[in-house]
Amino acid sequence: MDSSLSDGLLARFSDYLAAQVGLHFAPDRWTELTRGLDRAAADLGFADAAACVLHLLSTGLTRAQIEVLASHLTVGETYFFREPRSFEVLATRVLPDLIQARRADGRALRIWSAACCTGEEPYSIAMLLDRLIPDLADWNITLLATDINPQFLRRAEEGVYKDWSFRGVGQDIRDRYFTREPDGGSRIVPRIKAMVTFSYHNLVEDRFPSIDSNTNAMDVVLCRNVLMYFSPDRARAVVGYLHRALRDGGWLVPSAVDGSPALFAPFVLADVEGTTLYRKQAAVVPQPRPPVRPIVPAPAPMAPRPEPIRSVEGQPDPCRAASALHDQGRYAEASEILVKYLASRPADVSAMLLLARTYANQGRLADALHWSTKLVAADRLNAGHHYLLAMIQQEMGALADAAASLHRALFLDPGFVLAHFASANLARIEGKRPEARKHYRNTLELLRGRAPGDVLPESEGLTVDRLREIVRHAAEMVEGGKP
16 A cells, blocks of 8 residues: 555545545555555646645545546446346346337337446447347437546547457457457447447436436446445435436346445346346326215315415426426326326416426337427427427437427527537537537537526526536547547
8 A cells, every 4th residue: 555645544535535426435445545546646647646635635626636536446447248147138138028118119229328438338238239129220229328537438439449348259249340440459330339329427416317418218227337436325326316217117237246235225126047137116106095985974165165276486286296206206106297287277388398308207208299399389489398399309319300409499599508518419429520519619608607506497407517517528529539
């Protein structure tokens, strides 16, 4: 262990990391912590780890420093089809069952590789889907891959790997899905690369699930070798958010080292051919109890019934209740309330807006599209309504329609920050890098001068400061690629 870091200093910084970042290092892992801090100190410009730690303790952590620490204090080493048993279960049980169910229901599949590192995991999933779905071109596949480390994401987007990433992988995989580079590296073939969308995301700090970040209504979430780094409280919080990010019946795939079943309490444990996975149960919408016949007839009412109670914001009580349920991830219950409410108040645009988002978070995209279209028809001059419609259209794979809706949103409100950001992301997905750069620049320019803690309209809680960081990382990924 580096003598410049005393046990007392390590104890202070370990507690600080747990409180500020969520990374947890018990005393038996202080040797690992010391090695990581030695590397991080060099990257952050300090002569030694002790000077680095003392500075960070005295000044507080910036997001850039958090990212550097995370990249050195967590293991970034991975390879294709890592933990083969998990991939075997995905290939033989989980994905075939999902494919069969979705074939009769829109041919859409949504998978999230959370903490994807340098891309081997999501590309492995893409290769599985290519083998399992013969008519893959007719499907709307969302394969989202996120990480906190921008350097990892740039390497993932480049898609070139050395032999170390292929240990245990058969030659047939390399022959079918990679081409050799002059320097001996192997480049992922374009059709598999195009299946994966890489994005910056911090599981601890970023708000999710959200249609704005495409982290909603997932069929499968892989979050492997990540939770073990978090403090127990942070790990439980992240698991709760991942539970909300899944559709009913969706699967969470952790690593065996990520925690005991108690950590995954919101889920149902499933032993699938000897591999432990976790499944989200379908929500049970409470049904009203039948009225009890009174022994003595009730007297006739003396006065007309009062108007519904209204919240401070002026929403009728059912909408307030539905909004609270939505924020808790209880989407089925929220939509049940909203449907009943809109049957009697069909012109309430705030209820339509919430219902469209609630359906989108359940993966009920046809219903979400129906209500977002009604929302636009009710107020065609509201840029936010066109933006929500665009997000749902993009999720359904209707990229041209989504681009048109975003264009209308920006026509109505040229300063609509999230519409510029979404336009940049859409352009990046379509390989239109100059257009993506333009919209990322516009987004950063519109954020200039705004208070860091301000919540952006239409964003479900995203702050100015957080979006600024996300955009900068996304723009770096675009700048790092070819025009």
